[in-house]
Amino acid sequence: MVAKHLVDVIRGxxxxxxxxxxxxxxxxxxxxxxSNGNPNRVTFARSSMKPLQAIPxxxxxxxxxxxxxxxxxxxxxxxxxxxxxxxxxxxxxxxxLDESIDSLKCGTHPPRxxxxxxxxMISGKEVTAEYNNCSGKHCGMLSTAKFMGESLEDYYKIxxxxxxxxxxxxxxxxxxxxxxxxxxxxxxxxxxxGIPLKKLALGFAKLANPxxxxxKRKQAIERxxxxxxxxxxxxxGTNRFCTDFMKIEKGRMFGKAGAEGVYCIGDIExxxxxxxxxxxxxxxxxxxxxxxxxxxxxxxxxxxxxLLKEYHYxxxxxxxxxxxxxxxxxxxxxxA
Amino acid sequence: MVAKHLVDVIRGxxxxxxxxxxxxxxxxxxxxxxSNGNPNRVTFARSSMKPLQAIPxxxxxxxxxxxxxxxxxxxxxxxxxxxxxxxxxxxxxxxxLDESIDSLKCGTHPPRxxxxxxxxMISGKEVTAEYNNCSGKHCGMLSTAKFMGESLEDYYKIxxxxxxxxxxxxxxxxxxxxxxxxxxxxxxxxxxxGIPLKKLALGFAKLANPxxxxxKRKQAIERxxxxxxxxxxxxxGTNRFCTDFMKIEKGRMFGKAGAEGVYCIGDIExxxxxxxxxxxxxxxxxxxxxxxxxxxxxxxxxxxxxLLKEYHYxxxxxxxxxxxxxxxxxxxxxxA
Numbered sequence: 001m002v003a004k005h006l007v008d009v010i011r012g013x014x015x016x017x018x019x020x021x022x023x024x025x026x027x028x029x030x031x032x033x034x035s036n037g038n039p040n041r042v043t044f045a046r047s048s049m050k051p052l053q054a055i056p057x058x059x060x061x062x063x064x065x066x067x068x069x070x071x072x073x074x075x076x077x078x079x080x081x082x083x084x085x086x087x088x089x090x091x092x093x094x095x096x097l098d099e100s101i102d103s104l105k106c107g108t109h110p111p112r113x114x115x116x117x118x119x120x121m122i123s124g125k126e127v128t129a130e131y132n133n134c135s136g137k138h139c140g141m142l143s144t145a146k147f148m149g150e151s152l153e154d155y156y157k158i159x160x161x162x163x164x165x166x167x168x169x170x171x172x173x174x175x176x177x178x179x180x181x182x183x184x185x186x187x188x189x190x191x192x193x194g195i196p197l198k199k200l201a202l203g204f205a206k207l208a209n210p211x212x213x214x215x216k217r218k219q220a221i222e223r224x225x226x227x228x229x230x231x232x233x234x235x236x237g238t239n240r241f242c243t244d245f246m247k248i249e250k251g252r253m254f255g256k257a258g259a260e261g262v263y264c265i266g267d268i269e270x271x272x273x274x275x276x277x278x279x280x281x282x283x284x285x286x287x288x289x290x291x292x293x294x295x296x297x298x299x300x301x302x303x304x305x306x307l308l309k310e311y312h313y314x315x316x317x318x319x320x321x322x323x324x325x326x327x328x329x330x331x332x333x334x335x336a
Numbered sequence: 337m338v339a340k341h342l343v344d345v346i347r348g349x350x351x352x353x354x355x356x357x358x359x360x361x362x363x364x365x366x367x368x369x370x371s372n373g374n375p376n377r378v379t380f381a382r383s384s385m386k387p388l389q390a391i392p393x394x395x396x397x398x399x400x401x402x403x404x405x406x407x408x409x410x411x412x413x414x415x416x417x418x419x420x421x422x423x424x425x426x427x428x429x430x431x432x433l434d435e436s437i438d439s440l441k442c443g444t445h446p447p448r449x450x451x452x453x454x455x456x457m458i459s460g461k462e463v464t465a466e467y468n469n470c471s472g473k474h475c476g477m478l479s480t481a482k483f484m485g486e487s488l489e490d491y492y493k494i495x496x497x498x499x500x501x502x503x504x505x506x507x508x509x510x511x512x513x514x515x516x517x518x519x520x521x522x523x524x525x526x527x528x529x530g531i532p533l534k535k536l537a538l539g540f541a542k543l544a545n546p547x548x549x550x551x552k553r554k555q556a557i558e559r560x561x562x563x564x565x566x567x568x569x570x571x572x573g574t575n576r577f578c579t580d581f582m583k584i585e586k587g588r589m590f591g592k593a594g595a596e597g598v599y600c601i602g603d604i605e606x607x608x609x610x611x612x613x614x615x616x617x618x619x620x621x622x623x624x625x626x627x628x629x630x631x632x633x634x635x636x637x638x639x640x641x642x643l644l645k646e647y648h649y650x651x652x653x654x655x656x657x658x659x660x661x662x663x664x665x666x667x668x669x670x671x672a
Contacts, residue, residue, distance in 0.1 A: 003354075009596070009617060012520025014530055016380050017596050017617030018339075020356070044352050107655030121457030132655055184348025185660040194350055260345070260353050280616035281345060281353030319443030319468055324521040 001038040003279035004331060007288050011316070011325040019285035021261065021278040023293060023333065026201040028209045028271025030175075032336040034297075039198040039336065043277045044184055046192055046258030048200070050077040050137055051207055051224055052173060056165040057140040058220035062147035066096045073227035074234035076140030079257060081237030082111025082131035089234070090130045093139045097146055104129040105156045106138045106188035113237060134188035136234070141190070156190045158183060163191050170195070172217075174203040187259060197275050200264060205273030207254070208266030225266065228254045241287040241311045248307050253299075255290065257283065263290045267299055285327060287311035292329035337374040339615035340667060343624050347652070347661040355621035357597065357614040359629060359669065360537040364545045364607025366511075368534050368672040370633075375534040375672065379613045380520055382528055382594030384536070386413040386473055387543055387560055388509060392501040393476040394556035398483035402432045409563035410570035412476030415593060417573030418447025418467035425570070426466045429475040433482055440465040441492045442474045442524035449573060470524035472570070477526070492526045494519060499527050506531070508553075510539040523595060533611050536600060541609030543590070544602030561602065564590045577623040577647045584643050589635075591626065593619065599626045603635055621663060623647035628665035 003020035010016065022037030032039055054076045057063045063073060072093055080086040094100060110117045111131040120127055129135055141162050145155040148162075155162045170193050171178045182194030207225055210218040228235055232246035235256065245255050255265040261278025263286040274293055278285045291312040294300045305312060316325035339356035346352065358373030368375055390412045393399045399409060408429055416422040430436060446453045447467040456463055465471055477498050481491040491498045506529050507514045518530030543561055546554040564571050568582035571592065581591050591601040597614025599622040610629055614621045627648035630636045641648060652661035 011380060012518055012528070012530065014378060014380075014518050014520070016520070016530075018615050020616070042350060044347060105656070107657065109655045118457050121454050122460065124458065134655075182348055182350050184350070184352070185654065185658065187654045187660075189654055189656040189658065192348070194348065194352075278616075279354050280356070280614075280618055282616055282618055318521065318523045318525055319445045319470075320441070320525040321443065322521065322525065324523075 004037040006331045007285040008328045008330045019278050022197050024198040024201040024275045026205045026273045032198050034333040035336040036334050040196045042194050043197045044192045044194045045200050046262050047079045048256045048258030048262045048264040052169055053166050054224050055169045055220050056144050058223055060144045062143040065147050066143050070227040071231040071234050074231035075136035077228050078136040078235045079133040081113035082116050083113045083237045087130045090135045101128050104138045106132040106134045158191045173206045174199040201273040201275035204264045204266040208268050209271030225254050248304050288327045288329050296333045340373040342667045343621040344664045344666045355614050358533050360534040360611045362537040362541045362609045370669040371672040372670050376532045378530050379533045380528045380530045381536050382598050383415045384592045384594030384598045384600040388505055389502050390560045391505045391556050392480050394559055396480050398479040401483050402479050406563040407567040407570050410567035411472035413564050414472040414571045415469040417449035418452050419449045419573045423466040426471045437464050440474045442468040442470045494527045509542045510535040533613055537609040537611035540600045540602040544604050545607030561590045584640050624663045624665050632669045
């Protein structure tokens with residue numbers, strides 16, 4: 001089954017481009033209730049997997065031993081902007097670990113937050129690994145390796161215990177055998193996990209309602225999702241959908257973007273899990289689809305959707321700062 | 337007719353994302369010979385229209401009066417990197433026009449060439465309109481307005497004679513009535529033109545073989561396409577497909593990218609015109625499709641396609657500079 005038409009990109013009153021993709025909505029019983037496109041589309045969750053990747057930080061005891069605050073834990077689930085609020089915290093975590101920036105194996109890229117990038121250039125400072133949007137996740141991985149007495153140099157490699165624990169969590173929560181999980185390499189060098197989209201939605205349903213899970217895992221999950229919702233600035237930052245969405249949801253829902261057009265949401269109140277994949281991989285369309293899905297499921301109020309308007313109907317501006325286009329969702333959820 | 341599957345984005349051995357789109361190939365008689373997807377897809381040509389937008393610069397006499405060199409003319413067809421080679425030339429053209437940077441109404445954005453952006457930041461210099469990738473085109477528009485004694489403040493507006501001359505050229509070359517051309521606003525504030533993809537390919541076929549056109553237009557076209565092919569560095573710059581493609585083609589073909597996934601090519605030798613639109617608007621897939629089309633049409637040699645390998649099969653690298661994925665064309669041209 002091919003992708004379905006999800007979003008129009010409007011310019012000059014006509015459709016300039018279209019985004020097609022897939023949506024899977026799973027209820028608290030683990031049943032697929034809505035699906036557009038192909039719910040079995042094997043999808044690299046990319047950074048949407050971060051809340052699951054954080055579970056071993058708590059379960060191993062590393063989070064307690066290194067006294068991870070809620071904000072620290074939220075940062076381990078982040079694709080952050082590289083603002084001071086993020087990088088200062090990365091350095092604090094590394095200090096608690098008695099490790100340096102060089103211990104992070106994520107590589108470097110300019111901070112997503114343009115002002116910070118320009119500030120670094122102007123002041124002649126180096127763009128180090130702390131500005132990598134995944135540096136919080138790498139701090140978490142490093143902390144479990146160190147706490148467990150494992151090698152630190154290669155914590156990012158597929159056969160390292162850090163990565164084995166993560167893939168086992170994914171296999172368990174998403175109910176997919178280990179040998180059916182596709183593996184690739186992420187933008188920051190660690191393994192990424194490819195699973196059917198409906199399994200990804202199931203994973204988020206379990207994060208939203210972990211009642212059926214063993215106490216230890218339930219507790220770890222609740223600590224992580226609470227951290228994301230209590231400290232949403234850590235997950236993205238200024239002008240980021242994940243952050244602004246969780247601020248507006250005030251502890252009811254958590255959401256996480258992934259590269260190549262992925263977005264996942266868990267709703268604590270209903271136990272619903274949602275997974276979205278834009279087939280062409282363009283992240284510009286994900287927030288528009290996410291808000292529209294919540295609206296059609298009646299999971300957000302009219303007022304909330306108004307507050308999210310800039311993400312629901314993102315505007316395109318030109319170099320003269322004129323609004324010259326807009327993204328508009330163009331789908332109806334289909335019963336699975 | 338919907339878009340067709342054109343390119344796979346591979347990661348970890350599986351297809352992470354797909355790009356779908358449309359292709360139209362028109363021969364020198366103006367006949368559509370191949371089409372994938374919908375050749376009637378109304379498409380904003382965006383910057384692919386620049387060679388046509390340059391025609392009035394020559395036809396009005398502005399290019400001669402202000403002594404435009406071949407490199408200057410090539411720059412008016414550019415979506416350039418904002419390297420010194422581009423901005424120095426923008427300033428030279430403006431000097432010949434006795435105008436300043438403030439006369440350019442394109443707005444500003446950081447130069448595409450990252451090193452230049454960092455250099456500007458480090459040296460505390462302002463990002464002015466000259467770094468806008470369209471500043472060459474705006475120099476051309478300004479030159480015709482000034483030469484014709486028209487107002488300079490509003491040359492970018494749809495009803496200004498500069499823009500009227502351009503839309504008339506498009507109507508003529510692409511054989512589409514003026515009132516059937518859709519109008520939007522481009523990233524640099526000027527009108528963009530939406531026409532069926534096969535008409536865009538027809539326009540490029542006429543650019544490639546203008547033999548049937550009136551002498552004045554034929555001469556203007558030959559001067560512009562020669563300029564692009566003789567001075568390909570001006571059209572894009574370092575590490576840009578348009579530039580490297582035209583260097584390898586050595587005067588046989590010209591190509592121009594447009595935003596939202598557009599690419600157009602004209603082949604002087606056969607008179608063939610090619611127009612490509614990636615439905616989702618992602619420019620990362622266009623060079624891959626373009627080289628593959630040329631290969632399937634036997635318009636490039638094995639050796640040339642090898643030299644273009646990085647554009648034919650673009651690699652994806654992560655922040656650790658590891659190759660973690662690749663784009664691969666996945667289509668066969670279909671007879672129209």
